[in-house]
Amino acid sequence: MKVSLTFKNRALFWKFLDEFNFISSCKKYNLGLWQCPNFLFLIMTIITVIAMLTTNYIAQFYNDEAVTIFSVSGITVLIMTVGSFVIRGVEKIAEANIIKTEFISIISHQLCSPLSAIKWNLEIIETERDGEKRLSEKQLLFLGNIKKSNEKMLKLVNDLLEVVRIDQGRSVFVKENAYLEPIAREVVAELEYIRSFKNVKVDIEVEKDLPKVCIDSKKMKMAMENLIGNAIKYSKDGGEVKIILEKKGKNMQMTVKDYGVGIPKYQHNKIFEKFFRSNNVSKYRTEEVGLGLYLVKAILGNFDGEVWFESEMDKGSTFYVSLPAVKS
Amino acid sequence: MDDQVKKKILVVEDDRSLQNAIVEMLTNENYQAISALDGEEGLEKLKTEKPDLILLDIILPKKDGYEVLEEIKKGEQKNVPVLILTNLEEVENVQKALDLGATTFMVKSDFSLKDILGKIKENLK
Numbered sequence: 001m002k003v004s005l006t007f008k009n010r011a012l013f014w015k016f017l018d019e020f021n022f023i024s025s026c027k028k029y030n031l032g033l034w035q036c037p038n039f040l041f042l043i044m045t046i047i048t049v050i051a052m053l054t055t056n057y058i059a060q061f062y063n064d065e066a067v068t069i070f071s072v073s074g075i076t077v078l079i080m081t082v083g084s085f086v087i088r089g090v091e092k093i094a095e096a097n098i099i100k101t102e103f104i105s106i107i108s109h110q111l112c113s114p115l116s117a118i119k120w121n122l123e124i125i126e127t128e129r130d131g132e133k134r135l136s137e138k139q140l141l142f143l144g145n146i147k148k149s150n151e152k153m154l155k156l157v158n159d160l161l162e163v164v165r166i167d168q169g170r171s172v173f174v175k176e177n178a179y180l181e182p183i184a185r186e187v188v189a190e191l192e193y194i195r196s197f198k199n200v201k202v203d204i205e206v207e208k209d210l211p212k213v214c215i216d217s218k219k220m221k222m223a224m225e226n227l228i229g230n231a232i233k234y235s236k237d238g239g240e241v242k243i244i245l246e247k248k249g250k251n252m253q254m255t256v257k258d259y260g261v262g263i264p265k266y267q268h269n270k271i272f273e274k275f276f277r278s279n280n281v282s283k284y285r286t287e288e289v290g291l292g293l294y295l296v297k298a299i300l301g302n303f304d305g306e307v308w309f310e311s312e313m314d315k316g317s318t319f320y321v322s323l324p325a326v327k328s
Numbered sequence: 329m330d331d332q333v334k335k336k337i338l339v340v341e342d343d344r345s346l347q348n349a350i351v352e353m354l355t356n357e358n359y360q361a362i363s364a365l366d367g368e369e370g371l372e373k374l375k376t377e378k379p380d381l382i383l384l385d386i387i388l389p390k391k392d393g394y395e396v397l398e399e400i401k402k403g404e405q406k407n408v409p410v411l412i413l414t415n416l417e418e419v420e421n422v423q424k425a426l427d428l429g430a431t432t433f434m435v436k437s438d439f440s441l442k443d444i445l446g447k448i449k450e451n452l453k
Contacts, residue, residue, distance in 0.1 A: 112415035113343050116436040120349035123441045127356070154437050161417070170418040218438070 367391025
């Protein structure tokens with residue numbers, strides 16, 4: 001215990017020191033030192049302190065009004081100049097952020113058409129009615145593989161686009177009163193291929209006479225796909241996932257529990273951040289991008305809902321979703 | 329099924345691989361599929377073929393889906409159901425299409441051909 005605490009404190013100390021490592025911050029933003037707001041802010045602070053001391057010095061030794069006015073004006077101009085550099089640096093970061101968002105949006109939109117074309121053309125092949133042209137079992141198996149890979153790509157692109165839309169306030173939420181159970185069952189059915197691949201047992205426990213909730217079913221499905229999908233993906237082979245739907249006071253609660261890899265405690269506060277992937281999780285699943293839980297939180301926020309979790313390394317994670325129940 | 333043979337569906341889509349799949353699906357379901365690769369061709373075929381339903385993309389060459397929709401709603405065939413089929417799912421796109429009189433809005437990446445067929449049947453009743 002003592003060893004781990006010392007390690008934790010040391011890690012925190014280095015993290016604190018790292019906050020002042022302006023060179024690495026500037027590298028992260030891909031900006032030169034004189035364009036980097038962090039560095040310029042430090043320079044501005046130094047100038048301000050020097051200015052205060054100099055003004056105090058001048059006031060003590062020179063009783064000449066013109067000298068005081070001249071020195072204060074000079075320092076003000078200097079601070080304003082550095083300030084304008086800070087603003088330009090911040091603008092540059094903001095601009096880069098806009099370009100990045102637009103880039104993601106354009107690429108994702110461009111990818112949607114070919115991916116949809118693959119999906120629909122596969123559907124045509126699958127539903128071939130001509131007996132002679134029917135595919136063999138083996139061909140169907142490979143066709144199934146293409147379909148799964150395509151679905152994976154479509155999900156990634158759709159998640160990326162949804163993140164951009166939510167961030168820009170351009171996402172469509174068509175709310176209606178609906179039950180959570182059919183959505184949960186649909187999601188579990190769609191995740192069957194991952195479940196069977198890992199031989200994970202998925203149990204759905206539903207309390208009787210549950211109320212409806214006010215949601216956009218499509219977006220709720222997206223959130224559930226991420227929560228239930230994660231629970232299955234990060235379960236150990238042959239493991240178990242429990243989904244519980246119940247009423248808690250005035251709210252509907254959904255619990256998704258797995259007994260998988262868990263999330264390290266020191267990363268708990270980052271779990272809902274965009275593009276965040278926990279260290280141990282990235283060892284198990286290399287193809288994920290870390291948008292799922294960010295989306296879950298953003299989507300639930302639109303329904304006045306909440307999401308939180310408990311997790312322990314190598315013991316598993318439990319995610320809770322709470323939504324206001326609709327009065328019947 | 330005989331009733332369906334008479335139904336004409338105009339597919340305005342500039343991506344040939346998407347259009348081929350839709351046309352094939354419609355033909356398999358005994359609809360008469362007419363295709364157009366740009367907005368202007370779509371409007372021409374609307375006049376000559378008089379379809380019972382239109383599947384319309386938004387990003388199109390020559391005239392985009394909004395312009396086509398606007399002209400449809402101003403013309404004689406303003407009551408023909410127009411089903412938007414696009415990948416632009418942003419709120420302003422959905423709102424604009426619905427304000428211009430689109431019957432429904434479908435996102436290509438979310439919809440299977442079976443789902444699209446369901447919407448077509450629903451709107452041809």
